[in-house]
Amino acid sequence: MEHPDRKELIELENSLISRFIGGDAEAFAGLVDIYKDRVHQFILCILGPDREAEDIAQEVFIQIYKSLGAFRRESSFGTWAYSLTRNVCRRRLRDRGREAGLFSGDDGESGGEPRDAAPSVEIKFENEETGKIIRAAVDGLSPLHRSVIFLSCWEHLSYKEIAAALDIPIGTVRSRIHNALAALSTRLKPVLAEEKQP
Amino acid sequence: MKHLADEEFTDHLLGETAPGRRKETAAHLHACPACRSRLAALRAAASAVAAVPPAPVSADFTAKLMARIGEGEKAAPAEHIGIFSWPAPWKLVFAACALMLFAAAFFRPGGAPVPATSRILYLADGPATPVRLAGLVSPAQPGVEAKSGGIYFSDSCRTAGCGL
């Protein structure tokens, strides 16, 4: 099932890609504007808080610029772009000497609960702080859990697309989305209860 | 009563339940307050996360990026014999038209005879196969010679629809 917002987005990005391939460089800037924050967020999901996240995002878009002519549209642009982002992050980790797997520190194939690294959420919240609290709760998940949550809840990618973007089996995608949402649901219970109040 | 499996909750939430399981899942949720409550909690978490905008980049991100791309293009050395940098198709069309003008002038009636091999122009491009690019137009290929007047057009010329 395709998310309605996503259908419009795909139409827009397809038109921008066609214009770019047709020689309109401005169309590429349009694609960047659609994806810059999202690619940046995805980098933060993979790497965690990182001073170089924005620089890495620039590198991702330069890669996209160079490779877009060869993009075969066998997947959506988003899936392709996120897969490329993952590769750039992997390279960056390798350069930093962190050769271990991209999602090292995750719970592997055991299907266990996401590690709880989030600072304990105070019960007393100001409403305007809700966004920050939710973000902190997501930050507290492992890189793999953050990544599947980002690609499913934010980006509305299908299981198949998430599996392709992260290069992991669909079964892992399913179980990690559930585990991440269950953990978030527990952590955010006080916030969500407060938000429900009139 | 057998409750829904963990993954079945997210399948349902994200519209990924297999068609053959949809009726059964819906019926169970209708009948089971415990599973309904679990589903509601997961849905609330998913909605909360989706409502938070992604972490923004700096305001000058796109301008900086486009400047970097521009600099990169200027600095990048030509990787092949092509006259232009690739792959913008309008450049291909332009190249083909320039080539056509050149051909018209060079091969006009009465023009000096030139050995076929020295009249070959190459358009270095991606899609053309090495065999096509390496092929020389020679009297042994009369069809090609007659059609193109000694100029060997690449696949991209055709792709660009320049009419050549």
Ligand SMILES: [Zn+2]
């Ligand atoms: Zn149940």
